[in-house]
Structures are given as structure tokens and as C-alpha cells.
Amino acid sequence: MGAQAGLFSAVTSAFIIEVNSQFQPDPNEETTALLRVLIHQMNNTIFGDHIPTVPQRSGPPRTIIHVQSMLYASLAASLFAAFLAMLGKQWLNRYASTDMRGSAIQRSQNRQRKLNGIVTWYFDHIMESLPLMLQIALLLLGCALSNYLWGIDVTTASVVIGVTSFGAISYLFVVVAGTASVSCPYQTPGARILRYTFGVLRSALRTLFVFIENSYLYRLSAACLDGSGCHWVLGVISIVPVILVGSSIDAFHLGRTIVRVLASLARRACARFLLAISTPAAPLTTLDLHCISWMLQTSLDKDVHLSTMEYLTAMVALADFDPTLVVDCFNVFAGCVKVINNHAVTTQGLEQLATTSAICLLRTFSHLSVMDPTSRVLVDVRQRYNRVFPPWTNFDGLPFFHTLGSIHNLFHSDYGNLLFGWDDYRPSSHEHLTVARALAKLAQFEYRRRGRRKVPRWILRFALYTLSQDPFPPTPAVTDCLSIIAIDLDCDVSCAGAMTLDERYVRAL
Amino acid sequence: MGSTPEDPRSRFYEDYRNVAEEYDKEFMKRYDEDLNTTLIFVSRVFFSSDFKG
Numbered sequence: 001m002g003a004q005a006g007l008f009s010a011v012t013s014a015f016i017i018e019v020n021s022q023f024q025p026d027p028n029e030e031t032t033a034l035l036r037v038l039i040h041q042m043n044n045t046i047f048g049d050h051i052p053t054v055p056q057r058s059g060p061p062r063t064i065i066h067v068q069s070m071l072y073a074s075l076a077a078s079l080f081a082a083f084l085a086m087l088g089k090q091w092l093n094r095y096a097s098t099d100m101r102g103s104a105i106q107r108s109q110n111r112q113r114k115l116n117g118i119v120t121w122y123f124d125h126i127m128e129s130l131p132l133m134l135q136i137a138l139l140l141l142g143c144a145l146s147n148y149l150w151g152i153d154v155t156t157a158s159v160v161i162g163v164t165s166f167g168a169i170s171y172l173f174v175v176v177a178g179t180a181s182v183s184c185p186y187q188t189p190g191a192r193i194l195r196y197t198f199g200v201l202r203s204a205l206r207t208l209f210v211f212i213e214n215s216y217l218y219r220l221s222a223a224c225l226d227g228s229g230c231h232w233v234l235g236v237i238s239i240v241p242v243i244l245v246g247s248s249i250d251a252f253h254l255g256r257t258i259v260r261v262l263a264s265l266a267r268r269a270c271a272r273f274l275l276a277i278s279t280p281a282a283p284l285t286t287l288d289l290h291c292i293s294w295m296l297q298t299s300l301d302k303d304v305h306l307s308t309m310e311y312l313t314a315m316v317a318l319a320d321f322d323p324t325l326v327v328d329c330f331n332v333f334a335g336c337v338k339v340i341n342n343h344a345v346t347t348q349g350l351e352q353l354a355t356t357s358a359i360c361l362l363r364t365f366s367h368l369s370v371m372d373p374t375s376r377v378l379v380d381v382r383q384r385y386n387r388v389f390p391p392w393t394n395f396d397g398l399p400f401f402h403t404l405g406s407i408h409n410l411f412h413s414d415y416g417n418l419l420f421g422w423d424d425y426r427p428s429s430h431e432h433l434t435v436a437r438a439l440a441k442l443a444q445f446e447y448r449r450r451g452r453r454k455v456p457r458w459i460l461r462f463a464l465y466t467l468s469q470d471p472f473p474p475t476p477a478v479t480d481c482l483s484i485i486a487i488d489l490d491c492d493v494s495c496a497g498a499m500t501l502d503e504r505y506v507r508a509l
Numbered sequence: 510m511g512s513t514p515e516d517p518r519s520r521f522y523e524d525y526r527n528v529a530e531e532y533d534k535e536f537m538k539r540y541d542e543d544l545n546t547t548l549i550f551v552s553r554v555f556f557s558s559d560f561k562g
Binding site: 078079081082085086088089092095096104105108111112127130131134291292295298299301303304307308310311313314 | 517518519520521522523524525526528529532533537540541543544547548550551552
């Protein structure tokens with residue numbers, strides 16, 4: 001260890017001391033000059049024609065100032081990186097320690113709270129920026145060294161510059177390679193940033209092209225040039241007012257778009273910050289849902305998925321959850337079911353997981369449709385579903401035929417519905433409650449989506465079937481079915497907070 | 510949680526604890542080693558042991 005330390009030691013600090021000596025006036029130099037003057041006074045002929053004088057010092061040379069600033073910047077960057085690294089170790093220890101008493105469940109929830117904080121406050125990004133700081137420090141050191149040596153000796157300086165630029169170019173190559181290919185082993189923080197920037201740039205370019213294609217200037221001038229088959233002079237003359245009008249309309253649209261984008265960015269940043277500082281107050285149900293979400297994303301074990309899904313179905317009410325939970329549910333479900341020759345088949349041994357995850361998908365999807373009808377996740381899940389299960393997929397004979405039929409009708413509502421009866425539907429009482437609640441929410445959502453015309457027939461048939469059962473189903477299910485019918489009759493069913501069932505009331509419009 | 514049956518909940522959290530333990534071990538190891546690398550690099554390259562201002 002000692003030999004290694006000697007090998008690497010003190011590049012910056014030693015260099016700073018070396019350069020620092022030129023920063024201050026050299027006392028030896030002054031003494032020598034004074035001695036020369038003294039000797040000259042005693043013997044005028046000793047220096048020939050040259051008359052020695054005491055030099056006036058006018059501060060350090062400019063190059064030395066530049067070199068010294070770069071060196072100190074390098075030192076400061078490395079010091080800052082070390083400081084952050086020290087803090088980071090402390091933060092990590094704080095994360096790992098179970099600094100809370102309580103049951104195993106409470107400690108798990110506390111752990112999830114801390115993990116949420118890590119994601120919300122970009123802990124990963126801060127840790128990734130440390131090597132970046134060191135790289136900047138190294139680059140500054142190389143530049144300072146080259147600059148300093150250039151003033152002393154060009155040959156030595158060119159060697160140093162050559163090696164420094166070789167290092168910089170290879171680093172650049174490494175960054176480019178890392179950006180181009182995800183599987184490239186030479187990954188650097190710079191590559192990550194670049195990849196992200198490219199993604200943003202690409203979407204920005206696409207938006208720009210769409211904007212140009214839709215712009216009045218483009219459309220009007222295209223129409224003008226197409227129409228003016230007579231003479232090009234006429235075309236040019238007629239295009240002048242078009243350019244004026246089109247560009248002014250476009251400028252108006254552009255300005256409005258920019259203002260809107262800025263406003264939405266500011267609003268999102270504010271909301272994010274408010275969310276971040278209000279995280280400790282997250283209610284327990286939300287925390288449970290975070291745990292579920294995290295489990296589905298982290299673990300690949302089917303048994304773990306099954307216990308997670310069973311807990312999700314067993315939860316009484318859903319609070320606000322991360323919308324990606326719907327996608328997670330869908331992924332688990334799609335992992336259990338295969339489509340062979342347009343016939344859906346469950347993978348051997350995963351029937352229970354498929355059944356449970358189908359219910360979870362229906363439940364989370366319906367909940368999200370009511371909580372946030374404009375969410376992008378809803379569109380995303382719909383697209384994913386369409387890719388895996390085309391409209392003509394056959395679901396006969398599956399144990400979860402009814403739940404799946406509901407999901408299928410939901411996602412392919414534009415294709416005409418899968419016709420199925422509920423007559424042979426014999427769910428457990430808990431499942432019945434869950435499905436009834438989900439369908440009531442969906443009835444409301446679909447009713448609004450279709451421009452307040454009708455509730456889909458298959459949902460209505462479910463309500464009628466449930467209400468016609470002989471041992472009467474549990475009261476909440478009856479309430480939900482009555483709500484479905486009320487919605488179809490064009491009544492405004494106000495779900496008080498969409499959670500508390502008993503406070504629901506119907507108001508005829 | 511009112512009428513929630515305790516069984517699925519405790520089963521879920523038992524699984525959760527196992528997965529989280531494994532994940533956190535990996536997480537801690539990765540970041541701890543990264544930070545150690547940074548600290549060693551800084552102390553070796555930028556500061557010698559015989560650094561005297």
C-alpha cells in the first residue's frame with residue numbers, strides 16, 4: 001500500500017507548491033540584484049557596459065495565474081467529491097440501519113418509505129455525479145500542467161499535451177461507445193446523461209416536425225404552390241400575403257405553446273417538490289401499495305408474485321397509487337398466459353396466479369380510470385394489451401373467463417364486444433365484491449368516455465345477473481350494481497371520495 | 510385495516526422482507542464500493558500522505 005501511495009502521491013498538491021513559488025517574489029533574486037548594485041558601486045568596470053538595477057516586481061506572470069486557478073479548481077472539485085463521498089457513506093448507513101422499533105410490518109413499511117425517498121430525491125444521480133467531478137478535476141490538472149510546461153519548455157510540454165489529449169480522446173470514445181450501446185461494458189455517467197439528452201432531443205425534434213407539418217405557413221404555402229399551375233410569377237405574388245398571414249398565426253401558436261409548456265413545467269416541478277416534502281405523511285394504504293409495486297418490479301419469483309397479488313386483492317380499499325402498478329399487474333398476468341393459434345392458454349402451474357392477477361388488473365385499472373382518467377398509463381396498458389391479445393382471441397375454458405372477458409371488452413371496446421353471459425359465474429363472495437366495485441367504477445368511466453350515451457351492455461348484464469341471484473349477494477355488491485343501473489339511467493352517482501361506499505347517493509339529473 | 514384478513518398481509522410482508530434484504534445487500538454493496546473507490550482515488554491522486562501546505 002505504501003509503495004502505491006508513493007507512486008500516485010501528491011500530483012496536484014505537490015504541483016501547487018511548485019507553482020506557488022513563482023507566485024510570490026523570490027527573495028534570492030532580489031538579494032542577488034542588490035548585491036550586483038553594491039558591487040557596481042565599488043567597481044564600475046566589473047560588469048562592463050551593463051548597469052545593474054533593482055527590478056521592480058509587477059505581480060506574477062499571467063500564465064502562472066491561469067495555471068494556478070486551474071490547479072485550485074481541480075483541488076476544490078476533488079475536495080468536494082471527497083466531501084460528498086464521506087456524506088454518502090453516512091447516508092447509506094442511515095438507510096441500512098433499522099432505526100425504528102415496531103413490528104416486522106412497520107419496519108418493512110419504514111424501509112419502503114426510505115426507498116421512496118431515495119427515488120424521489122435522486123440519490124442515484126448524486127452518487128453517479130461523484131466520478132464525474134473527479135474526471136473534471138483530472139482534466140483541469142492535465143490542462144494546467146500543459147499550460148505551465150509550455151512556458152518552460154515546448155518539447156516537454158508537447159509530450160504532456162499529447163498524452164493529455166490522447167486520454168481525453170479515448171475518454172470521449174468510451175463515452176460515445178457507452179452511449180451507442182447499452183451492452184457496452186465501458187459505461188460512464190457521461191454516457192448516461194448523453195443517452196437521456198438524446199432521448200429528449202429526439203422527442204423534441206419529432207414535436208418540431210409535427211408542429212411544422214401542422215403549421216399554417218407550411219400548409220398554406222403548399223396549397224398555394226400546388227394550385228398555381230399558371231405561372232411562377234403569379235405563384236410568388238400570391239405567396240407573399242400567405243407567408244405574412246401564416247407566419248403570424250404560427251408565431252401566435254408557437255408563443256402560446258411555449259408559455260403553456262413553461263407553465264406546465266413549473267407546475268410539475270412545484271408539484272414534485274411539494275410531493276417530495278410531504279412524503280412522510282403518506283397514509284399507510286398508499287405505503288402498502290408502494291410496497292406492492294416495488295415487489296412486482298423487483299422480484300421475478302412467481303410465488304412472491306402470487307402472495308403480492310393475493311394481498312392486493314385482499315385490500316379493502318385502494319388509495320392513491322403509482323399508476324405503473326397497473327402495468328406491473330398486466331405484466332404479471334401476461335407472463336402467465338400465452339396465445340397459441342388465437343386461443344389463450346394458461347401456463348402449467350400458474351392458473352392461480354393468472355386468476356388473481358386478472359382480478360388485480362381489473363381492479364387497479366378501474367380505480368385508475370376513475371382517479372385519473374387522462375393518465376398516460378391507461379393508454380400504455382391498452383396498447384400493451386392489444387399487442388398481446390388481439391381482438392379475436394378466444395378465451396373459452398379458462399378458469400378466469402369472466403374477469404378476463406371484462407378486461408378484453410374494456411380494451412377492445414371499439415371492436416364490438418366479446419359476447420358472454422354471466423349465468424355460469426360463481427365467484428367467491430370476496431371476488432364478487434371486488435368485481436362489482438371495479439365494474440361500477442368502469443361503468444362511470446365508460447359512460448363519460450362514450451359521451452354520456454350508454455353504459456356497456458355487458459356491465460349492465462353483470463348488474464342484472466348479480467341482482468337476480470337467489471341467496472342475495474353482499475350489500476356492497478348490491479349497491480354497486482344499483483349504481484351501475486343508475487348511471488345507465490343518466491343519474492349522477494356521486495361517489496364521495498370514490499372510497500366510502502355508504503356515503504354514496506344518487507341524484508337524478 | 511378493519512376487516513382485512515391478517516393472513517395475506519403478513520404473508521406478503523414476510524416475502525417483502527426477504528426480497529428487500531437481498532436487494533438492500535446488493536444496493537449497499539454497490540454504492541459502498543463506488544464510494545470507497547472515489548475516496549481512495551481522491552486521497553491517492555490529489556493528496557499525498559506527506560502533504561504540507
